[in-house]
Amino acid sequence: MVKTSIEVGERQTAADCQSMADVRQGVDALDRALVALLTERQSYMAAAARIKADRSKVFDRARIEDVVTKVRAAARESGLSEAIAEPVWRTLIDRCIAYEYASWDETRG
Secondary structure, eight states: OOOOOOOOOSOOOGGGOOSHHHHHHHHHHHHHHHHHHHHHHHHHHHHHHHHOSOGGGSOOHHHHHHHHHHHHHHHHHHTOOHHHHHHHHHHHHHHHHHHHHHHHHHHHO
């Protein structure tokens, strides 16, 4: 198994920020890291589309709820508001499912 690590650009901790420029630098660095992580997540959706033999297997309600449950628990543990985490992940899952459908169709088309 190959492990990768996403680099987050140089930034101060939020507690050390003294200006909005400091805050923006931190947010921008984190946004770039999040894009890199989402790109990697998208690659797993492409792999799922390649692996699933049946298009009807793309949407899996039980798996969606399992992911959201795990995310909510991780949010609680890390101090992320569940009011942020849950809707963000539900939107992410929705868009990833759409991407997976498109990838499935592309690989079979």
